Amino acid sequence: MTDTPLIEARGLARYYGSHCAVQGISLELRPGEVLGLLGPNGAGKSTTLSMISGNLAPSAGHIRINGIDLLDDPRGAKRHLGYLPEHPPLYRDLTVDEFLHYAARLHSIPRKAVNEAVDLAKSRTGLEDAGRALIGVLSKGFQQRVGIAQAIVHQPAVIILDEPTVGLDPLQIREIRDLIRELCHEHGVILSTHILAEVQATCHRVMIINRGHTVFTDTLQHLADRRPSTALKVGFASPPDARALAEIEGILAVQALADGRYRIEHAPDRSPAGRIAERAVSQGWGLCELTPERASLEQAFLNTIYHEHDDIEELTA
Numbered sequence: 001m002t003d004t005p006l007i008e009a010r011g012l013a014r015y016y017g018s019h020c021a022v023q024g025i026s027l028e029l030r031p032g033e034v035l036g037l038l039g040p041n042g043a044g045k046s047t048t049l050s051m052i053s054g055n056l057a058p059s060a061g062h063i064r065i066n067g068i069d070l071l072d073d074p075r076g077a078k079r080h081l082g083y084l085p086e087h088p089p090l091y092r093d094l095t096v097d098e099f100l101h102y103a104a105r106l107h108s109i110p111r112k113a114v115n116e117a118v119d120l121a122k123s124r125t126g127l128e129d130a131g132r133a134l135i136g137v138l139s140k141g142f143q144q145r146v147g148i149a150q151a152i153v154h155q156p157a158v159i160i161l162d163e164p165t166v167g168l169d170p171l172q173i174r175e176i177r178d179l180i181r182e183l184c185h186e187h188g189v190i191l192s193t194h195i196l197a198e199v200q201a202t203c204h205r206v207m208i209i210n211r212g213h214t215v216f217t218d219t220l221q222h223l224a225d226r227r228p229s230t231a232l233k234v235g236f237a238s239p240p241d242a243r244a245l246a247e248i249e250g251i252l253a254v255q256a257l258a259d260g261r262y263r264i265e266h267a268p269d270r271s272p273a274g275r276i277a278e279r280a281v282s283q284g285w286g287l288c289e290l291t292p293e294r295a296s297l298e299q300a301f302l303n304t305i306y307h308e309h310d311d312i313e314e315l316t317a
């Protein structure tokens, strides 16, 4: 990866009338990277991607695509962009070949280079045998491939995908995610989703937005590191009675497991591990296991977004 950002957006804001949909969003995308824009419905993902793709004017902020200012030189900047909107503008009555030829011409590919560009886009999206099919009769998964093919036909440096797997069945979702992972070998990719598993499956970095603001930007590993620990698993060679454990300061509940082991609950990040170890030594319990139990990544994500756990099912579905 080089150090030049493919996308550099600073201080983006967008108002719809008096409603502020996005405020103070800044992001960078680097070559070879898949950046996930993650947030619940209405968070501002589509608005952000529409601004970055040059389809919606920001109320404030600056965007550079491959070093070119999108507002000063929109045509020059957009040459480096491929965009798959949330509702792909596919022409159902055209064949895949007709549509991709049309998209190639829209992207100003010279007439004599169009066939080669279309063939390459089809082979990269698994559409080699679908050229003569009418788009309207293709499965939703294949229609999405056509949407991605039109976004890469001019070989842009950056591909922007807005909710690329919405409405697909599990097999189609897996295929599109595999395709996204392939695309990052030659393009920087930014995708929006409201599903954490999508980010886990495809992205190097995640930017979580909620109510138009950035609430987290980093790797998923760093999100995982935010998970609070609220329990320990402990094991003893000479296990004490559960009541003897429950007396130790900071232990909220003790659950007996098999083979002299216990699950011990404590307040978030207030582990009584040290006190348990001391007591085990002084009482000769023979401590042989002491492992913190972490909350799930979903929990860390939800904690990042919500203080009250609204809409949990939707976000973790």
Ligand SMILES: Nc1ncnc2c1ncn2[C@@H]1O[C@H](COP(=O)(O)OP(=O)(O)OP(=O)(O)O)[C@@H](O)[C@H]1O
Pocket (backbone or CB within 6 Å): 016, 019, 020, 021, 039, 040, 041, 042, 043, 044, 045, 046, 047, 048, 086, 194
């Ligand atoms: N054209 C519009 N006019 C008025 N308000 C809008 C418009 N488009 C979006 N909004 C509002 O702006 C906010 C952000 O919407 P946006 O579509 O960007 O969110 P999102 O994260 O992409 O959500 P979703 O996943 O549901 O598409 C929402 O409150 C939405 O209702």
